[in-house]
Amino acid sequence: MRWIRGLPLLTLLLPVVVLAQAPSRGPARPRVVAVKSASLAPYASFLAGFSSEARADVTEVTLEESPTEAARVFKSLAAQKPALILALGPLAANAARRSLGGDVPVLFAMVPYHEKYGLEAPHVTGIALTSDFGPELAALKALAPAAKRVGILHDPRSSAGSVTQARSVGSGLGLSIVPLAVESQERVGEVLEGAVGKVDGLLMVADKTVGNASVVQALIAFSAARRIPLVALTASQVKEGATLALSPAPLALGQQAGRLANRIIHERVDPGALAVARPEGLDLSFNLTAAKKSGPSCDVALEVLRFAARRDFAVKVYE
Structure with a gap:
C-alpha cells in the first residue's frame, strides 16, 4: 500500500468515493391530490394525461358514494395543504367546493352538467365537458350542407345562455337556431310535433330537464322519422x-x-x-345507419371523415 505523508492512499480516496455515490436532491415537487368520485376507466385515462403534463407529484384518493364520507376526506386533505386538489366527478367536485377553504385551490373535471352544481367559488375552476357549440354545428353543416334551421330542445330556466351562445356561433355558419322551449318532460312530445317542418336538424345541449334517457329516445325517434340529423352529447347516444x-x-x-x-x-x-375552460380534445362518434337518412351513405360518411381529419378528431363509427 502506498503512503502519502503518513496516510494510506486508500484513506484519502474513500471520502471521494462516498461523495460521488451520494444522490443529488433537487427541490421537492408540488403535491397534487386527485380525488375521484368513483373508480372508472375514463378517470384512469384522464389521470394518465394529467400526469404527463403536470409538473407535480400526483396521489389518488377514491371516495365512497357518501357525501358525509367525502366531507371527512376533504377535511383531512385541507389540513395537509396540497398545492392543488384535482376533483374528478360530481361528488368530488361538490365536496371540494363545500369543504375546502380558499387556501387550497381546486380544479374540477369530468362533471356532466357542471352548471347545475354551482361550482363557482374564489378558489375553484375547472374544465367543462361541453364545447361552445362551434364544432358541433360545423359537423352538422358538413353532414347536411343544405341545413339552415337547427332546433334545440331546452328548458329556458337553465339553458337560455346555451341557446344564445349557439345562435352566435350558428350565425357565422349560416345556421339559424330554433329554440324548442319545454319546462317539463311531459311536454316534450308536443313541442317536438310543433317543430315538424320548422327545423332541418337538431342539436342537444346539456340541460337537466331534457338530459335523461326518455327524452334522448324521443329526440332519436323524431330525428329518424323526419329524416334529419341529430347531434348528440355522448358516444352512447350515437350508439343508440x-x-x-x-x-x-x-x-x-x-x-x-x-x-x-x-x-x-x-x-x-x-x-x-379563470373561467371554466372548454374541452380542447374531442372524439367524433358517428352512426352510419342514422346518417343514411341525410343523403347517400358514402357521400355522408366521406364528408364526416373529411371534417374530422381537418379538425384532427379521432372517429368512432357505429351502425
Whole structure:
C-alpha cells in the first residue's frame, strides 16, 4: 500500500468515493391530490394525461358514494395543504367546493352538467365537458350542407345562455337556431310535433330537464322519422341512434388539465379568476345507419371523415 505523508492512499480516496455515490436532491415537487368520485376507466385515462403534463407529484384518493364520507376526506386533505386538489366527478367536485377553504385551490373535471352544481367559488375552476357549440354545428353543416334551421330542445330556466351562445356561433355558419322551449318532460312530445317542418336538424345541449334517457329516445325517434340529423352529447347516444356526437377524449382532457394545473401551481394564477375552460380534445362518434337518412351513405360518411381529419378528431363509427 502506498503512503502519502503518513496516510494510506486508500484513506484519502474513500471520502471521494462516498461523495460521488451520494444522490443529488433537487427541490421537492408540488403535491397534487386527485380525488375521484368513483373508480372508472375514463378517470384512469384522464389521470394518465394529467400526469404527463403536470409538473407535480400526483396521489389518488377514491371516495365512497357518501357525501358525509367525502366531507371527512376533504377535511383531512385541507389540513395537509396540497398545492392543488384535482376533483374528478360530481361528488368530488361538490365536496371540494363545500369543504375546502380558499387556501387550497381546486380544479374540477369530468362533471356532466357542471352548471347545475354551482361550482363557482374564489378558489375553484375547472374544465367543462361541453364545447361552445362551434364544432358541433360545423359537423352538422358538413353532414347536411343544405341545413339552415337547427332546433334545440331546452328548458329556458337553465339553458337560455346555451341557446344564445349557439345562435352566435350558428350565425357565422349560416345556421339559424330554433329554440324548442319545454319546462317539463311531459311536454316534450308536443313541442317536438310543433317543430315538424320548422327545423332541418337538431342539436342537444346539456340541460337537466331534457338530459335523461326518455327524452334522448324521443329526440332519436323524431330525428329518424323526419329524416334529419341529430347531434348528440355522448358516444352512447350515437350508439343508440343519434347521428353524431363530439365528446371530450379523457386522455386529452387530462393533458389540458395538467397544463392548467401548471398555471395555478407554478405561475400562481388565481383559480377564481379563470373561467371554466372548454374541452380542447374531442372524439367524433358517428352512426352510419342514422346518417343514411341525410343523403347517400358514402357521400355522408366521406364528408364526416373529411371534417374530422381537418379538425384532427379521432372517429368512432357505429351502425
